[in-house]
Amino acid sequence: EPEVTQTPSHQVTQMGQEVILRCVPISNHLYFYWYRQILGQKVEFLVSFYNNEISEKSEIFDDQFSVERPDGSNFTLKIRSTKLEDSAMYFCASSETNRGLNTEAFFGQGTRLTVV
Amino acid sequence: KNQVEQSPQSLIILEGKNCTLQCNYTVSPFSNLRWYKQDTGRGPVSLTIMTFSENTKSNGRYTATLDADTKQSSLHITASQLSDSASYICVVSARYGGATNKLIFGTGTLLAVQP
Numbered sequence: 546e547p548e549v550t551q552t553p554s555h556q557v558t559q560m561g562q563e564v565i566l567r568c569v570p571i572s573n574h575l576y577f578y579w580y581r582q583i584l585g586q587k588v589e590f591l592v593s594f595y596n597n598e599i600s601e602k603s604e605i606f607d608d609q610f611s612v613e614r615p616d617g618s619n620f621t622l623k624i625r626s627t628k629l630e631d632s633a634m635y636f637c638a639s640s641e642t643n644r645g646l647n648t649e650a651f652f653g654q655g656t657r658l659t660v661v
Numbered sequence: 662k663n664q665v666e667q668s669p670q671s672l673i674i675l676e677g678k679n680c681t682l683q684c685n686y687t688v689s690p691f692s693n694l695r696w697y698k699q700d701t702g703r704g705p706v707s708l709t710i711m712t713f714s715e716n717t718k719s720n721g722r723y724t725a726t727l728d729a730d731t732k733q734s735s736l737h738i739t740a741s742q743l744s745d746s747a748s749y750i751c752v753v754s755a756r757y758g759g760a761t762n763k764l765i766f767g768t769g770t771l772l773a774v775q776p
Contacts, residue, residue, distance in 0.1 A: 549704075580764075588705065588750070588766040601763055636704050648693075648754070650764065652704035 547571045549653035551637050557659045558627055566622040566656045568637030577620045578638040578650060579612065581605070588636065594620065627660045634658075663688040665753050665767035673773045678741055682770045684734040684751030692756040696725050696736045699748045699769065708736070708749075741774045748772070 550569045558564050570577050579591040592602040594612050609631075611623045620639075624631055634657050638650040665686045674680050686694070693712045697705035709718045709725040711734070717726045722739045738745055748769040755763050 578764075580766075587768045588764075590763055590765070593763065634702075638704075649695075649707055649710060652706070654704045655702070657702070 547651075549637055549639055549651050551635075551653035551656050553656060554654065555657045555659070557661060560629060560660055561626050563623065563625050564627055564658060566624070566635050566637075566658070568620045568622070568639075568653055569618050570620055570637065570639030571641075571651055572618070574639035574641050574651075576600075576640045576642065576648075577612075577614070578640075579622045580636045580638065580652075581633040582636065582655075583630075583633040591622075624658075627658075629660050632658055632660045663753075663755060663765050665751050665765050667749075667751050667767040667770050669770060670768070671771040671773070673775060674741055676741060676743055676774055676776050679737065679739050680741060680772065682736045682738075682749050682751075682772070684736070684767060686732050686734070686751070686753045686765075686767075688732075688753040688755050688765055690756045691729065691732075692754040694725075694727055694734050695752045695754065695764075696723070696734075697750045697752055699750055701747070705750060705752075738772075741772075743774050743776060746772060746774045 552567045577594045580588050582588045590603050592606045593600045613621050634655045636655045637653045640650045668683045695710045696708045699705045711727045724737045727734045750769040751767040752764050
């Protein structure tokens with residue numbers, strides 16, 4: 546069964562460093578998303594991406610964050626100058642479409658980012 | 662403000678018993694409501710999706726209901742198994758300019774099934 550894959554599963558980085566979280570969405574999907582979940586809190590929307598551009602972003606997704614689809618398969622989230630409060634589980638998701646009745650989003654297993 | 666509230670926060674039941682989880686939302690304009698199961702340290706996995714016109718939907722031992730008038734949903738788990746132990750998250754999708762899939766997550770109900 547096709548699935549969204551994320552690498553690495555766990556990333557430890559020093560405060561102030563840049564990290565890139567990688568995702569391979571399901572191959573025929575066109576819409577891609579990043580969400581994050583701080584430990585003990587709910588999942589929060591960061592950004593959605595379609596046709597090589599951001600379609601929507603939340604207040605969390607400031608200039609520190611950027612997304613890219615560098616080739617036909619990968620979808621990346623870059624966090625510049627990481628802060629302690631960026632420590633969270635980051636989930637990538639993809640969907641076939643974003644309109645209509647059953648726009649199911651499939652989630653990856655997540656990357657646990659720990660900023661020390 | 663778009664919000665999704667769930668109750669109870671946590672629940673412990675014995676294996677084989679049934680349980681019902683509740684969700685209230687204030688999301689507008691509403692597109693659809695989903696229930697996800699999230700195992701510890703894993704990504705959410707979809708259980709059901711319901712649109713405005715659907716009142717109930719089943720997926721095996723999981724049955725979700727939706728009352729769009731009162732903006733409430735429930736997830737009923739029948740004959741619980743140890744593997745049902747997880748966080749169950751109510752997620753509402755808001756429609757913006759015709760596009761959906763901005764998902765608004767509830768805080769989840771942590772279910773523990775004991776032998």
